[in-house]
Amino acid sequence: MVTEQATIPKSKRSRDLTRFLIALAAIVLLNILAANFFFRLDLTEDKRYTISSVTKQMLSQLPEPVFVEVYLDGEFPAGFKRLQQSVRETLDEFRIYSGGNIRYEFIDPNEITDEKERTEFFQKLAASGIQPTNLRANEGGKQVERLVFPGARVMYKGKETGVMLLKGNLAASPDERLNQSVEGVEYELATAIRKMAFQGNKTIGYISGQGQLETQYVTDLLGSLQEFYRVARGELRDIPSLDGLDLIIIAKPTEAFTEADKYKIDQFIMKGGKAVFFVDALNANMDSVGAGGMFAMPYNLNLDDLFFRYGMRLNPTMIMDLNSGFIPIVTGYMGERPQTEMINWRFYPLLNTFSKHPITRNIDAVYSKFIGTMDTVRADGIRKTPLVYTSVYSRVMQAPVPLTLEEARMEVKPEQYQAGPQPVGYLLEGAFTSLFRNRRAPEGAADPQVRETGVPTKIAVFSDGDLVRNEVNPRTGQAYELGFDRYNNVTFANRELAMNTIHYLLDSEGLINVRSKEIQLRPLDRVRVKEERTYWQLLNLVAPIVLLGLFGVVRYYLRKRRYERF
Numbered sequence: 001m002v003t004e005q006a007t008i009p010k011s012k013r014s015r016d017l018t019r020f021l022i023a024l025a026a027i028v029l030l031n032i033l034a035a036n037f038f039f040r041l042d043l044t045e046d047k048r049y050t051i052s053s054v055t056k057q058m059l060s061q062l063p064e065p066v067f068v069e070v071y072l073d074g075e076f077p078a079g080f081k082r083l084q085q086s087v088r089e090t091l092d093e094f095r096i097y098s099g100g101n102i103r104y105e106f107i108d109p110n111e112i113t114d115e116k117e118r119t120e121f122f123q124k125l126a127a128s129g130i131q132p133t134n135l136r137a138n139e140g141g142k143q144v145e146r147l148v149f150p151g152a153r154v155m156y157k158g159k160e161t162g163v164m165l166l167k168g169n170l171a172a173s174p175d176e177r178l179n180q181s182v183e184g185v186e187y188e189l190a191t192a193i194r195k196m197a198f199q200g201n202k203t204i205g206y207i208s209g210q211g212q213l214e215t216q217y218v219t220d221l222l223g224s225l226q227e228f229y230r231v232a233r234g235e236l237r238d239i240p241s242l243d244g245l246d247l248i249i250i251a252k253p254t255e256a257f258t259e260a261d262k263y264k265i266d267q268f269i270m271k272g273g274k275a276v277f278f279v280d281a282l283n284a285n286m287d288s289v290g291a292g293g294m295f296a297m298p299y300n301l302n303l304d305d306l307f308f309r310y311g312m313r314l315n316p317t318m319i320m321d322l323n324s325g326f327i328p329i330v331t332g333y334m335g336e337r338p339q340t341e342m343i344n345w346r347f348y349p350l351l352n353t354f355s356k357h358p359i360t361r362n363i364d365a366v367y368s369k370f371i372g373t374m375d376t377v378r379a380d381g382i383r384k385t386p387l388v389y390t391s392v393y394s395r396v397m398q399a400p401v402p403l404t405l406e407e408a409r410m411e412v413k414p415e416q417y418q419a420g421p422q423p424v425g426y427l428l429e430g431a432f433t434s435l436f437r438n439r440r441a442p443e444g445a446a447d448p449q450v451r452e453t454g455v456p457t458k459i460a461v462f463s464d465g466d467l468v469r470n471e472v473n474p475r476t477g478q479a480y481e482l483g484f485d486r487y488n489n490v491t492f493a494n495r496e497l498a499m500n501t502i503h504y505l506l507d508s509e510g511l512i513n514v515r516s517k518e519i520q521l522r523p524l525d526r527v528r529v530k531e532e533r534t535y536w537q538l539l540n541l542v543a544p545i546v547l548l549g550l551f552g553v554v555r556y557y558l559r560k561r562r563y564e565r566f
Contacts, residue, residue: 048182048519051093054510055190058198059098066102066156066193071125071149072165073106079178080135083150086182087165090189102193109149125149128162150181152189156196161227163192169364171352179519180362187514194511200229202506205245209235210261210301211254213469218251219479220470221498229506236261240446242268247506251278252465256302259442266306266435267447270454274505276498279303280465281314282399284347284370286327293404296370307461309435311379312426314463317372318401319424321349322393322417325367328487329405342487343408346395350492353389353421358515359500360387364493367483371464373422381430388425388462388497393417425462427504431455458505468498 068091072084084106094102109125112118122132130151150166165188168180204225206218215222215233225231232245236257242248242264250265257265269275284296298316307313325348328340349368354360366388373396376384395417437452470482480486483494503512529536 048517049089049093051090051097051186052511052514052517055094055186055514056097058190058194058511059094059102062098062101062193062197064101064157064197066098066154066197068102068104068152068154068189070104070106070152070165071109071130072152073108074110076135076148079175080148080150083165083178083181083185086185087152087189090185094189094193110146122147122149125151125153125162128153128160130162130164133166152192154189154192154196156193159196161192161195163188167364168362169352171365183517183519184362184515186517187511190511190514195227202228202246203230203232203244204502205242205248206231206233207236207248207250208233209237210250210257211252213251213465216472216477216479217469220482220495221468224482224495224499225502228503236264239264242273243271245273247274247276247502249276249278249468249502251468252280253301253303254280254283254299256300258302260444262302262306263436263442263445267451269310269432269457269459270434270451272455272457274457275459276501276505277303277307277459277461278465278467279314279461279463280370281316281372281463282318282370282401284318284401284403286369289403289405293402293406296399296401296403298399306435308377309379310432310459311376311382311384311428312461313375313377314461315373315375316399318347318397318399319349319371319373319390319419319422320346320395320397320417321390322346322412322414323350323352323391324348325350325485326488327408329408345408346412347403347407349390349394351388351390351424353391355385355387357385357387357427358512359427359504360497361515363496363500366467366494366497367485367492368424368464369466369469371424374424374426374461374463376426379428379430379433382432383429385427385429386423386425387427387460387501389421389423392420394419394422396422424464425460427458427460427501429456429458432457432459458508460501460505467494 070087070091072080072087076084088106091102091104095104109118109121112121126132128151130149130153132147132149135146135148150164152163152165153160154163165185166177166181167184167188168177170177172180206212206222222231222233229246237260245268248265248268265275279301281298282296283299284294288294296318304313324344324346326342327345327348329343330338331341332339347370349371350365351368352365354363371390393414396419432454434450434452434454436450439450441448441450468482471480471484471486472478473480473486481491481495482498483492483496484490485492500512500515503510
């Protein structure tokens, strides 16, 4: 008996030691595997913590460290806290996938105590494109306002760029806009890093020679494009062909294209080139309207057959919309000084209805001027995606359209504005058929061999040439930001629309698709929260303690019952 009682503990000790050694070996093995095989799991339904493969690839190729300075430190309400946390989590992921080449710091600009230094810092942020916003919050039972800069600066090798992190559509509710901002965090940060660290190898041609917008009116657009791509400018008639370009921009032509000009464009697209057209169907301008009125008549651009062959048509119409911009109109005089008033000008529709395409997802309103309607026509193999619409309160005017400032003073008749949302921008994708199919190349063509069927490519057409036109300061001659309305001191999303379109055309499988990320907003029912506040507080605070106590009692009873048998 003594021998048996002595061997039992020894056997148990051996078994426990064996289990311990096996567990220790398993932990060491798991650590070795984790060190050599990196992986992460995102168990959320909408994959909110998953970084796209395109972003991962770009981050892994960073040659040198990138520093990100984020101005979202401090205490915020729940909505802003969520944006703050999303930025932090995204940068943590960036740091991991970049091999440590992403470094970041969160800063609260309001912590700068010296008033002069703080003002200079605020001005520096505003100059970087990081605009402040007034944040109302409840602190200590009092409503207070804080000036918040919801953005970041990305710095790389002595260069820097500003990133606005509070984006989205201003027409959405505050919660929805913050959610849109959270959805766009990866894209905004990744795009800024790409702009700083990688030199673009695509070339964009800004085409002129048919009365297109002069350089001073596309300064902001071309400057923004040069941060990502090489930009070339030239008159179409002086260029033998468009070979060597990846994309062409034709903005607000006012003169007819010759057959030779159209042949160059057509064959460029047949070879896989991309194109963006911002074209007015009718001739209208505010200078003539203010001088006594005018009739908007169709342009003779000689592009109708080209567009028709590709699958769409610009109609000789003009849209009026109750959701529109404002212009200053002289309403009287005080002595010799004119008195002006901002009056709704229904020929300047505000475009705030978009498709859920990556180009237009979550962007703010776009400012348009004298915009017309568009139709699609049959074109085999071409996928047509409407991108932008007017509001439901639109009215379509057929040419000739009378334009006078008296229209702004006239009483609105709602029954006239029942045309519904009108598409004013289309994306066309597929293998296009040449306009010159079964025809000879125009005389003097550099390449007389007509390509009758093209390779798959993409073009975009918008029925307003002024979408990419920036205003110019009449006193200084400096260009305003694209989309800036100097009369109302508001910046619209015209530049974002143009840039997103070009990014998509040139790299449809790249970063632009990150804009498709969707995070489902699941707000609490505020009425129920208020009514059932005590119940849920007790459930969350008392129930865990009760369950823990029950678990202890049951465990004590089971152990007692088990060991009482011996």
